[in-house]
Amino acid sequence: MAERNAPVILVEHLRVNYGRRVALCIDQLRFDRGECVGIIGPSGAGKTTLLRAIKGYVRPTRGKIEVLGLNWSMCDRSARRRVQRRIGLIFQQFHLVPRMTVLQNVLCGRLGSTHRLKSLFGRFSAEDKQIAWRAICEVGLQEQVHQRADTLSGGQQQRVAIARVVAQQPEVILADEPVSNLDPVLGAEVLTLLVEVTKHHDATLILNLHQPALAKRFVNRVVGLRDGRIVFDDLPSRLTDDQLQEVYLGYEPTPLYRDDSTAGRSMAMVGA
Amino acid sequence: MDFVTDMMPPDTTGEILAIGWETALLTLQIALLGTAIGGLFAVMLGLLAANNLTPEWVHHPLKVLLAIMRSIPVLILALVLVRAVGLGPFPGVLAIAIHSVGNLGKLFADECETAFEGVWEAMDSAGANWWQKVRFAVWPQVAPQIVSLTLYRLEMNIRESAVLGLVGCGGIGFYITLYQRSFNYTCMCTMVLVMLVIVLAVDQLSVQIRKRLT
Ligand SMILES: Nc1ncnc2c1ncn2[C@@H]1O[C@H](COP(=O)(O)OP(=O)(O)OP(=O)(O)O)[C@@H](O)[C@H]1O
Ligand SMILES: [Mg+2]
Numbered sequence: 383m384a385e386r387n388a389p390v391i392l393v394e395h396l397r398v399n400y401g402r403r404v405a406l407c408i409d410q411l412r413f414d415r416g417e418c419v420g421i422i423g424p425s426g427a428g429k430t431t432l433l434r435a436i437k438g439y440v441r442p443t444r445g446k447i448e449v450l451g452l453n454w455s456m457c458d459r460s461a462r463r464r465v466q467r468r469i470g471l472i473f474q475q476f477h478l479v480p481r482m483t484v485l486q487n488v489l490c491g492r493l494g495s496t497h498r499l500k501s502l503f504g505r506f507s508a509e510d511k512q513i514a515w516r517a518i519c520e521v522g523l524q525e526q527v528h529q530r531a532d533t534l535s536g537g538q539q540q541r542v543a544i545a546r547v548v549a550q551q552p553e554v555i556l557a558d559e560p561v562s563n564l565d566p567v568l569g570a571e572v573l574t575l576l577v578e579v580t581k582h583h584d585a586t587l588i589l590n591l592h593q594p595a596l597a598k599r600f601v602n603r604v605v606g607l608r609d610g611r612i613v614f615d616d617l618p619s620r621l622t623d624d625q626l627q628e629v630y631l632g633y634e635p636t637p638l639y640r641d642d643s644t645a646g647r648s649m650a651m652v653g654a
Numbered sequence: 655m656d657f658v659t660d661m662m663p664p665d666t667t668g669e670i671l672a673i674g675w676e677t678a679l680l681t682l683q684i685a686l687l688g689t690a691i692g693g694l695f696a697v698m699l700g701l702l703a704a705n706n707l708t709p710e711w712v713h714h715p716l717k718v719l720l721a722i723m724r725s726i727p728v729l730i731l732a733l734v735l736v737r738a739v740g741l742g743p744f745p746g747v748l749a750i751a752i753h754s755v756g757n758l759g760k761l762f763a764d765e766c767e768t769a770f771e772g773v774w775e776a777m778d779s780a781g782a783n784w785w786q787k788v789r790f791a792v793w794p795q796v797a798p799q800i801v802s803l804t805l806y807r808l809e810m811n812i813r814e815s816a817v818l819g820l821v822g823c824g825g826i827g828f829y830i831t832l833y834q835r836s837f838n839y840t841c842m843c844t845m846v847l848v849m850l851v852i853v854l855a856v857d858q859l860s861v862q863i864r865k866r867l868t
Contacts, residue, residue: 437779439775463781466779466781467780467781469779470779470780471775471776471779473772473775473776475772477770477772477773477775477776478773478776479773479777479790479791479794480770480773480794480795481794481795481798482790482794490776490777490780490782490790491780492780493777493780493781493782493786493790494780494781494782495781498783498785498786501786501789502785502786502789543776546776546780550779550780550781
């Protein structure tokens, strides 16, 4: 096993190009065990690309990405699958299995560890069911276990997705704009839950967030991306309006505190 | 309007009705078996022919194969197969199955291609293998449509099957041509009416089942 204080994720001299377009250009970035990191940045900054590169879904054009001690570009397929299984994903659109119950959806988190053939017939071991049940309790959906997941509210659906990731027992949780489809109150609840779950399972959380205000409330480190480069990497308390300007300059302004005059202006532009 | 009066009244002697019932049942069986076999293969080939589930070298040739299978009309397939395997219901079943694979396989592949990509990625992320991803990310989304499309195909196949009697596959179509050629129009009328009842009954049943699915 790697030494105790080795980084969970290490990115070095990373370059991701799409054609001639540079999507990511990061010299060094490391995340340690137990961190809750928020990644902010305007649309197209490369937030999604960074998460997908960490998961190993996007191949770097150049550079190194090491996750849980494994270098994505220097490993065989099976080692890669084994490590990928220890990384959980949360999506903006939840991506639950339609027409299946909450319990069945959460059991899907076990697919990588359970008996493959039995799972095809919907059969899971008692241990799998116990893990799933505990995950459901953790997100507070005991009463809805046997309800079809697509009949739940948006906030509840994201809870199911979180339970599914908990059932996967990951060491790293990557969440790509997990609350962008939810109203602010629900969004805050879901983020609280996500942070709690991460702490409880001694995992590492990386969150992509559109709203910097939310990031400030829930994470203990903020990384600002702009045009694929890191322009801010520090404690949330150090994120001032000036720094936010630098991250979002030239893009749609997203101030820390809602400014009614800008809201009015953008409304006027929509009208024009 | 002579041909109408020629057929009236339909011959309802017990013997003729028995023949009608028995042969209509055979026609129905040919259609059911052909659709079942065709549907089964269509599920397998349809999954493999979906461009989001398999690599290019798998789905591309399969799409071509399915296109060829559905481009040949059932009647012509049956004509050829009767030459190859002999008279009887077997070439009929085969002809319907082959055409249905081509037809349903393409529709199933289309269904799979519209299945939500995100769930696939979510299952992959949890460590699922290809089979598990198909089972959990694709199947729940396409299963109701697959059942519905197969039932619809069954309705059409019963009509196809009735015609197959003309080329030597047995069933009610054989007797319809037989009576027609011997100018026994009242008996022919009985056969047509029996067929009509069976087709309508199956259509109704199928419509009811499909309604429940949505
Ligand atoms: N598959 C792709 N092919 C080509 N270009 C891509 C692809 N994916 C992303 N890009 C480009 O890479 C850049 C970064 O995209 P990315 O999706 O990572 O941004 P983002 O920060 O997640 O944006 P958003 O906030 O809108 O989700 C963008 O310019 C985008 O157009
Ligand atoms: Mg994104």
